Amino acid sequence: MKRRVILVLACLIAVGALCGCGARQPDTSLPKLLIGSDTYPPYVYMDDNGDITGLDVELAREAFRRMGYEAEFTSIDWERKKALVDAGEIDCIWGCFSMNGREEDYRWAGPYMVSRQVVAVNRHSDIQAIEDLAGRSIAVQATTKPEELFLTRPTDDIPEVKAVFSLEDRSVQYAALESGYVDAIAAHEEAITQYMEDYGADFRFLAPPLLTAGIGVAFSNNDTRGLAGELTKTLAEMRQDGTMLAIVSKYIEHPESYLEVETLGR
Known part of the structure; x- marks a missing residue:
């Protein structure tokens, strides 16, 4: 039977950083909006100077x-x-933050980008396709879409795995896979790609993707300030004037495919 195992590990894996050179410095005279996030390169991470940076950080600022x-x-x-x-x-x-399946949980701005949730295995694994995961083990970050998909199996396309290891710290997935503690991991494609570039890991993606999702910015349903609607309009303006493409291209190859939000739902 499937089981949800919460692992609390004291040792964290260092997360690599890309240079966010050329980012606009914040105007400290403006009123602040506090954004909650966690470390998720290339979207949000700490640079070599200990400053927070990343694709989403630049877009938000x-x-x-x-x-x-x-x-x-x-x-x-x-x-x-x-x-x-x-x-x-x-x-x-x-x-x-994937919007799919959470549309009613928050007041959303977006989607502003497209992201693919994928499964990765070690390069020489005998697992060749998603269906080969049946009876195997997989590591995911707790409360993410991959965890939900493998625990609930909303379609027959998701095989019944032997164990789902739900990790508090997303980065521990990679160590678990490299060491052979689990057979596979699942996360956003860009995050796994970033880890492979930073640490020389040799993973292989399985086809097809688990989910192609729109990512957005989540406000509380109790928020009456109108910020979500205003932010949606602002992000659309940034897409039209080329600002979003310029920022995304600093962190992701072939950025155009990640900005095709009009294809979502087709």
């Missing part, structure tokens, strides 16, 4: 600047994200 705010990021327990935003402890959740 530019979008909120245009709206008359300063974006300030804070690291949160990802499993408590909804409780934190509903309690007003943070203004929104921003960090490669």
Whole structure:
């Protein structure tokens, strides 16, 4: 039977950083909006100087600047994200956050990008396709879409695995796979690709993707400030004037395919 195992590990794996050179500096004279996120390269991470940066950080700073705010990021327990935003402890959740299946849980801005949730195995694994995961083990980050998919199996396309290891710290997935502790991992394609580039890991993606999702910015359903609607318009303007493409291209190859939000739902 499937089981959900929560692993609490004291040792964290260092997360590689890409240079976010050329980013606009925040205007500290503006009122702040506190954004909750966790470390998820290339979207949000710490650079070599210990400063928070990344694709979503640059997008947030530019979008909120245009709206008359300063974006300030804070690291949160990802499993408590909804409780934190509903309690007003943070203004929104921003960090490669999939909207699919959560449309009614939050007041959304977006989608502003497309992301594919994928399964990866070690290069020489005998697992060749998604269906080969039947009876195997997989590691996922807790409260993410891959966890939901493998625990609930909403379609027959998701095989019944032997064990789902739900990890508090997303980065531990990679060590678990490289060491052979699990047979596969599942996460956003860009995040796994970034890890392989940073640490020389030799993983292989299985076809097809688990899910092609729109990613957005989540506000509480109790939020009456109108920020979600205003941010959606601002992000659309950034797409039209080329700002979004310029930012995304600094972090992801072939950025155009990640900006095709009009294809979602087809």
